[in-house]
Structures are given as structure tokens and as C-alpha cells.
Amino acid sequence: MSSSEQTARSGGEFDVEELQDLYEHAPCGYLSLEPDGCIDRVNTTFLNWIGHSQEALHGRRFQNLLNIAGKIYFETHFAPLLRLQGYFDEVALDLVAKDGSLIPVLVNAVEKCDADGKPVFIRVTVFNATSRRLYERELLATRNQLDATNKELRAFYDTLPVGIFRTDASGGIVESSRRFCSLFGIDRADEWQSVIVDDDRLSTTRELTRAVLDGAPFQGRFRVANGDALTRHIEMKAVPIRGTQGDLSAFVGVVEDVTEQVFAEAQRLQIDRDAATRQLTGGLAHNLNNILMVVMGNIEILEEDLADRPALRQTLSASLVATERAAALVNRLLIYSGYSTFRDEVLEVDQYLTKMEKTVSDQFGALHKFTWDLCAHAACVELDADVLTEAITELVSNAVNATPAGGTIQISTRWSEQETGDWSTIVVSVTDTGTGMAQETMAKAREPFFTTREVGQGMGLGLSFVDGISRIAGGELRMSSETGKGTIAEMHLPAKWISD
């Protein structure tokens, strides 16, 4: 405050001239308006900014000095606001100067009313806001840039094959990428625990709680089942984030669908296990077989030597029968483990199976009906006839056992050209509509001595035998089964032509 102003105030009176000067040259524009917005008088500061003369402005409405957006907003927002509130403050507007240039300003206005509340006049102060507007524009540009960067980052997160999330210190999700929700099949990220299968939920929650309490990294795998969707295996990894004071402030982490990985691991385990079983079985069977050969040879020698002692011969032939049974059994184990081969014989499958129809009906036909659907006309496989008979008998026997109440069992042949596109493989299948097998049973079904039948009802070598001969013949045994629906067993065998 200047010393002259202080002098004036201490005197209690303003000098009129000084007041005049304060009005005209104040560091802000000053306007007096009629209640309808028409300009009555403006100060010199404002005139200098706008470039018009006092006379040119007199009677014009204030809003006519604004750019088009300002005019519309003044009419629709600020004029009503002034009427309702009696004032408005810091309204950002652009004045249009006489030369057409824009002057960014901040405007304050007060409405003065008489005793009855009728508006008498309006006072308006106008502040130049050029620098401030530039600053606002910088802020806006920065914010827009930040928005764009955020959007980009977000889009990047959403394209990642893993879901990303952040939690608060107590482990509740506060932010997540879109992939997070889609992996769980949920709408809201905080619902993720509700779709974990019951068996895994408790342990996951427990481990998560422990990680939160200890402020330790979390890693867990669990299964997720959502409605009718297939069960997926999800892996979650999260690390704790600490604040400057070392206190736990958040977890950030990723979730990933590891279903394929889990299946591949299970399959690899199964293959390893199969190989180990086969090796053990093969080694054992091979040595047993050698011993049995010696025993059988000796029995034959004894038979000749004891020709004159009929009482002992009966015991001897019983021993021979038992030994032969043991040899047959061992042979099956050899076939399963791939240690044995059989006589090469080219069989025309359909023709051979037709011959089997009666035998099968006679053997199993009490409660069951058999349909023979043979569609691989003239196709041949390289397989011993007895071996094929045995394989079909085993598969039919399994099918009959799976349908204890009776039913229809289908034996069929076809070219697999539908699946593989070539004519090199023929499929012999036996289908039942019986009890079917659960996944765990299926996984073990072809292991030797695995059986679901009661003790004494079977040794559990049927499927291991069929599996073995299929492999020896250059093909494979494929099985599919569904609990309560039935089982399909298919021998996929390479086709041979008689001329081959």
C-alpha cells in the first residue's frame, strides 16, 4: 500500500481525484451493468484491453463481448447463477477485443438489489488471466497426455496373456486388468475366490492369509470352475510391496492359466509311469519265461522217462497244464511290455470277424445283443489270428462286465480316413453303453493286474494285453469313457494289403 493511500485512510476521507484514478486505472477491469446486462460504464483499464471506446460499449450487453461459447454459457449458466445466488466468482471467459483477438479473463460479478429484492445494478470485475490460462492449458495437456499414457498402458496390460492385479495391505483386490476377470470368468475382480473349486478354496485362502500376515510372497495353484465352463487350473503369484516405513502397503501379482501345462505334466508322468511298469513287467516276465521253459523241458523228459509208471503220469500232466498256464500268462506280460512278438499273419479283418460272430454270441449272448458293424471291406492287418480272437474276446468280455443288466454291444470296423485323412489305418472298436469309467480308473485301466472286478473274477491282464498287441502291430489302443454313459475301446491298426 502506498504512503499516500495510507495518508488518505488515516485522514478518514478519500480524495475524489484519487478515487477517480483508482477506479479508472485499477489493475482490473471494472464494469457497471444494468440489471438486464446492458453496459452502463466501464473503466479505462477495461477500455484499454478491449480497444473499444466508452461510447461504443454503452448500452451493449456484456455477453456480446464474449466469444460464441462464452455467450452461450453466459446465457445458460452464469446469468442464471447471478440471479439465483446474487454473485458469481472466478468464471473463466474469453473477451473478444475490437481487433478480434481473444483476451482470457476471470470474471467476478455481484448483483445489487434494493430493499424489495429487485436488482438495481450489477458490478463486474475482470482480471486478465492470460498466463493462468496458459498454465491451465499446460495442465490440461499434461493430464490428457497422462490419460493417453494410462490408456496405452492399460491396453498393453489387457493384451498380456496373464492377468495383473494389485491388492491393498489386507489382500483385497483394488485394481486388476481385464484379463484377470476373464481368466476367472467373473465380472468383478473381488469375486475371484468364489469360483475356486471347493477342494482348493480353503487351502488357497489359508496360504493367502498367511502371506498377508507375514508380508511374504504368495504362490499358489488352484482349480477354478465357473458354471458350465470347464475346470481350469490357475497359478497365482504375488509379491508384497512395502511403504517407505517398511510397512506392508500392497501386493502386486499375476495370474496365469496353467491348465495345458498341468495336463502336459500329468501326461508326461503317465508316460514315465507306463514305461517303468513295462520295463519291470518285461524284465520279470522274461526271466520267469526262461525258468518256465526249463521246467517244461524237464517235465517232457520226465514224461518219457516215467512212461511205465502210470500213477505218476497223471501228476506230471497236471504239472504240465499248470506250467503251460503260467507260460501263457507270462506271454501276455511279455506282449504288454513289448518283449514278445507273435507270428506274422495277414488277416482280412471283416472276413475274420464275421467268423467270430457265432462264437461271441455263444459265449456271451445270454443277456446281451451284439451288433456287428463291419465297414472296412477288404482291409487287412498284420496280426496272428489267435491273438486277434483273444483281443476281441477280452474287449467284449470287458463290455459285458460293464453292462451287468444286459444291453447292446457294438463291434465295428472302419477306415480312420475321417480322422487322419489317409487310408493307412483301420479301426476295430467295441462299444458298450455300460457303467463307464472315471478319469482315475481310465488312467490305470491298461496297467497289468489292474482290475475293477471282484477278486477271482479276472486278473487284470485283458486291456494290458490288447494295448500290447496293438503297439506290437504298429498301432495303439485308444479308449474313451464317461461314467454312466459307457466305454469305447478302439484298436487303431496299420492296414496291410494282401499284395504287400
Add this chain to the structure above:
Amino acid sequence: MIFAHGFGCDQNMWRLVAPEFAKDFRVVLFDHVGAGKSDLNAWSPEKYASLNGYAEDVVELLRELDAGEAIFVGHSVSAMIGVLAARAAPELFSRLVLVGPSPRYIDDEDYAGGFSAAQIEELLEFLDSNHMGWSVAMAPVIMGNPDQPELGEELTNSFCRTDPEIARHFARTTFMSDNRADLRDVAIPTLILQCREDVIAPQAVGEYVNRQIPASELVILDATGHCPNLSAPEETTAAIHKFLAT
């Protein structure tokens, strides 16, 4: 008797007029979706991309009130919203009062709407690029009156406060609208209130509306500006009373 506010503010626009009719009528005031104290979650850019979205709301509101035939008083863009609503459900309306109506703001051949296409484009561009300026402008308003914080809160929070995104969208819907063809279908007695100097809806537009609506009457108010309901409430009220007495 239902009062509808226009672009910019909310039902407070009627606070000096609506009470004058409360003696003779059941008076209904409301905020359009997106304005005032309306539920912002109900707002969607798709529904409110045309004035029909707002007109549907008016029809729904009147059906819900089940008040028989209503006198609809619409200010600014709501005048046209009333025309659309009356067209969609004529059985709900007995009379229309249109305050500063404009069926189209942009000039078109012989039609003078008051704005050139470039000017409206400038407005919309300005709103698109400069909303921060507006939100800064509104900030002290939202903070309220420091002497009477409750009053300030009550008054300013419900008045002229619009989400910048919604305001931009409403501005686009309003200023790009063209409902000239709908005027002819208005078959009920209609009063057009027109201010002398209105930047937003010039006198020529009021006269155009008068020519297009068969049973309409045009009254030129002595008031200036776009909001006679605030700047000249007595004159506005008197004109409506006179119209309702005929």
C-alpha cells in the same frame, strides 16, 4: 402443471415462477437425467444422443404420475422436448408453454436459427478442448457460500453443476438438433414466450415456431436474455396466467 428446465442448469430455473401456480395446479418440477440431483448412473450417451431420449423420460414421468392431461412448461431446449413428448403421447398433454423455444439453432437456407454452423462447431470444439477451464470456473461455485455453508451447499450443488462430459454431450445434442418438422404435429393450444433480445433463440425463431404450430400464440416479453423465468418472473407468470385463462 409440469416445469422442465433447459440446457445449463436445473429445476431451480423455475423457483421464481412455479410457486405462483401452486395454488391452482399440482406443480411438478424435475431435473433432466444428467443435471441437478438426477441419478447420474441413469445417464447414457446413447439414449441422450437425441432429444427423444429426454422426451421419453417426460412421457414416462407423466405416466407414472397418472395425473391425466398436463400443462407442460418447457424452457429453452425443453420446449422442444415438450413438443416431442406431446407428439409421442398426445393423451398426456392439454397445453404447451414454450419459453424461448428453438427447433434448430443453426441457419439453414431461408431459415435463420441465429447461429452459423461454424459458430456451433466452435462452441462444441471449445467445450471439447477447454473443459478444464469450465471446471475451474465452476469450482468456487461448487464450494459454496462461505458465510452460509449449508445454503451454499444446497443451492450451488444442485445448480449449474454438470459433469463436463455430460455437459459437452448435452450441448451437442441440443445445438445440433433439428426438430422443425415436428412442430406441425402439435395439435394442442400452445403459448410461445419470446424475449426481445435473446442470443440463443432470436425473435425470428419464435415467429417461425408460431407459424408452424397451428394453435399457437406468440407473446413477446419486454425482458431481454434467454431466461425470462429468472430475469422477469412477474411478466412471465402473468403471460402464462393469461394464456391459461383463455
